[in-house]
Amino acid sequence: MSTQPASTAPQAAAPSNGAAWLAQALIAEGVDTLFGYPGGAIMPFYDALHGSDLKHVLVRHEQGAAFAANGYARASGRVGVCVATSGPGASNLVTGIADAMLDSVPMVVITGQVATPLMGTDAFQELDVFGMTMPIVKHSFLVRRVEELPRVVAEAFRLARSGRPGPVLIDFPKDVQVGDACALPAHVPLDIDDVPRATDASLHEALALVSQAQRPVVYGGGGVALGHAVEVFRDFVNATRIPTVLTLKGLGALPPDNPLNLGMLGMHGTRAANLAVQECDLLIVVGARFDDRATGKLAEFAPHARVIHMDPDACEIGKLRHADAAVNGDIAAALKALTLPCAAHVHGRHAVARRQWLETCFQRARDHAARYDAPGDGVYAPALLRRLSQIAPGAVVSCDVGQHQMWVAQHWRFEHPRQHLTSGALGAMGFGLPAAIGAQLAMRAQTSHDPQQADPCVICVSGDGSFLMNVQELATVARYRLPLKIVLLDNQALGMVRQWQELFFERRYSEIDLSDNPDFAALAAAFGIPATRIERAEDVEGALQALIAAPGAALLHVAIDQKANVWPLVPPNHNNAQMLDGDPAEVPAGESETASASSPTLENPDHALSA
Template sequence: MNTRAAAADNGDAAAATPAPAPAPAPAPTPVNGARWLVQALAAEGVDTLFGYPGGAIMPFYDALHGAALKHVLVRHEQGAAFAANGYARASGRVGVCVATSGPGASNLVTGIADAMLDSVPMVIITGQVATPLMGTDAFQELDVFGMTLPIVKHSFLPRSVDQLPEMLAEAFRIARCGRPGPVLIDLPKDVQAGDASHLPAHAPRPVEPVAGPADASLHAAAALLAQAQRPVIYGGGGIALAGAVETFRDFVDRTRIPTVLTLKALGALPATHPCNLGMLGMHGSRAANHAVQECDLLLVVGARFDDRATGKLAEFAPDARVVHLDADGCEIGKLRAADVAVQGDLDTALARLAPPCAAQARNGRHVAARKAWLELCNDRRHRFAARYDAPGDGVYAPALLKRLSELAPDAIVSCDVGQHQMWVAQHCRFAHPRRHLTSGALGAMGFGLPAAIGAQLQDPQAQVICVSGDGSFLMNVQELATVARYRLPVKIVLLDNQALGMVRQWQELFFERRYSEIDLSDNPDFALVARAFGIEAISLDRADGVDEALAALLAAPGPALLHVAIDQAANVWPLVPPNHNNAQMLDADEVSSLPTTTPAAPHPTPEDPSHAIPA
């Protein structure tokens, strides 16, 4: 056979065989409400959200599959809300959390309330039963819209996909604008599943800037400040919310006015600044509280006269006239009448007040009096400075926290609620208010660990430390699983006094030592608990081991826990007793003035059979 002919015949045969048809392109994934929402969140700048799936939110979780958004699976919905809360506090951006209907939504409520009371920008997305089932007591139906009305800035309950673009744009705008806060989106399941292919791409809405203060109010404020011989600046959490930290520092630098700070304002002024007298209020410094009680003018900057700051309100700063600067007009005059109200953007107000106030500080008629006033305040600051030379071999919590702050000066510290919270406020030093995360107005135990998770995820390079107590830690201990899963390098300092410490302190001082339900002597071995989650753990019970233990904790490459045994009898000092003014502070050597008509009850111990815990 002719080889060339055979080859030609084969070629002709191949040419005659039709080429296989190309595989059909995969059909585009239909855009439903949930998928549109996921795309819109990304367009809004969201990179991380915290949540836990369930039945009514399943279309949203299906849309998340393969999306660029990072979803962090927590182990309890409260953890999701607090993590989003910590993310927002540390970054200044909107935190986002997600849960299903019914118990998923109700488990978010404490975290939502915390965000509302501390002005934290959050968007909360909850699943809801399909619209035809609403109002029928369907499975896991709960009126989360009505339940959260008092604790959100705004709520949305869309009934069709066509409402999604307006709703999402407004949700993020409202969360950010003015005084920030949480916004709820309660999302019915059929709206998530509905066709949204006709909806436009999401376009974020700009946030309107807060208006500047009126000229007349600034002139009046400057005039009143010019008359003052003993002025004090009372700085609050609004300083950080307004992005006015640098302007606030410049104002204090130029005017040299003694300054006190609230719990949420710590870090607005460096701790070493010669005008910084520290925190005021129930557990504030003596220098701060005496200055406020003796001042003749109080310049209030973004603070709200909280009862923990003022003590007995009727006797708070009794000789002072008040100039109140705040973006939220509802706070001005709410608890203390203002002689001058300056409503508007704090950054603008401080920048415009600084030149005339600085000139008065240099050349005004009260220069000598103000200099003497600052010297008196500084003398008290040094005279009443905290001491760290506690006797005994045990760990003294204030000294440990002071050393921690020295070893990690730029850390973000997230703490829970109780004695350790006040020790952190008193003895740690913060470079910025956004590096001190604490549940202020709500005082929610269980905040610390999930908030630290959120803070770590908003900046993976940040050094994040959670300071907790044994009572608070067990409230959201399950989030150790979240820390371990994502290998977050969060460092945990757990102060364990085997008691509900702040409650025990109050029972000792104000309830005649009738100790009721504060015993936590059956705590687990927290180091073993951490290791069970695959987290490195260190134990400490002696003062001479503090430096070594802290160094090992901070050097750990991943997450780590330092379990610190402390004295159960240790109290937070100083303390302003209830219904007293801030000048009436108590220290340990002054408690004999309090009524104690019953003998001290012994603390139960595990060895005492009368306090045995039944199996």
């Protein structure tokens, strides 16, 4: 059993009402920062925050609160907390809650609600947020009496942290907030049950499969970090010398300079990673869920491989791909138990075949390594991002969604998964800036004990489409003097949609034109944030150095070619060996998709796609 440590703050006076009791309970749960926006139905709680030890961060839109709490949790591994009033305040949180659910992010969401006698009467700003969020939370609580608060709050934090993490909602009616709480006991966090260990039988099955494999591949996902298994995962890979591919959320689980790291797999994965998976005879899946963007056409994914699937969530094992060895339980413990026995097979009966397999993977990685010597005078986004990752190697990077998100995944050198904050399963535009705010405050909280230590570097990489979705949070950056660095890649288009329309919709460009974007540098300056604009490759180095050296927040506005695409690309309904890689203008127009946006096909894939 593991217990969350209670706060060591001096004992506060007994709370007078439910709202004050909740504020003290949050401190007891170890919460130091929460993100929110006040309103009528949550006003008693905001009154209780006045003079509290809790740091409340006032965002400028409730979606910003949910994404900031989300980023705080992703960067720190702690529970993120956000607060909003009833009605539109609560509904504005929904996208951030859904993102947390789909990416397994621990959050507690507190919403105000109309007083219980008014519920069901269509009262002002009444909304059934309990019902609305039911599919996108681990659990929802509607507190009807003050006496329920100790149980509800303790359970909410336990559920958010335990097992597969996720968001939990507490809907908090106004009359309960002002109700008498003098008789309530001081809050005590609940113990969290340890994740059960995998059975010996499943570990033996896994070991038997490893011993028989000649072309094994490790497929690591976001569950590696969620399972606190990064170090043992690295030990396993290094000891067994098995080539490894990573998902979008798994990036950083293996250091980027490790030769066994073949990179990201899937739709925009590396050629070395995708071909290794397609040709392997054993796939060791660690904390991944066979997401469609990783697998491509599932029926043709890793067609020759038997599967070992390690995951603490039993529901994921066998959901999309049959597992020949189902290792359900603590990932870290399972990897640790398997490392030495599996490593012994490196020199076993298939040693020669494995060495040949390893050299094949290494050679492909060398042959298909990314190049950064793009011709022309314009800024080449992958080269800029690779260089920035070298200048700021320990930075936490928060991405929005689109082409820039994939360029970051492909070209940034992440040393740990918690350095990479990205909306993976939901793909929510507008995520990047508020999530970066949450991450910056999480990092600041971790270093607050040392006044001599500078704020850790947090970088938001956004696109012109995504940035405008939550641009109002520049006010939050300015108010709290956050030294956030923003790289805005501007192609004056919805780039990923434009790329798909170019490739699969016969260049019928529909509603992707953003040529009327504002002057982003002037916009940042209006919030008191200095900004620089560049459009030539020769200006990149100086601009990046100045960005990182800036003493506070700064924005770098980068104009890039609208026609630049993300390569490679596995078209929908194709397997991962069929990667489109090159100038789409060279693909004959007759081979573009015209049949269906939901299941596009290419009429002559052998001509248009390289294998």
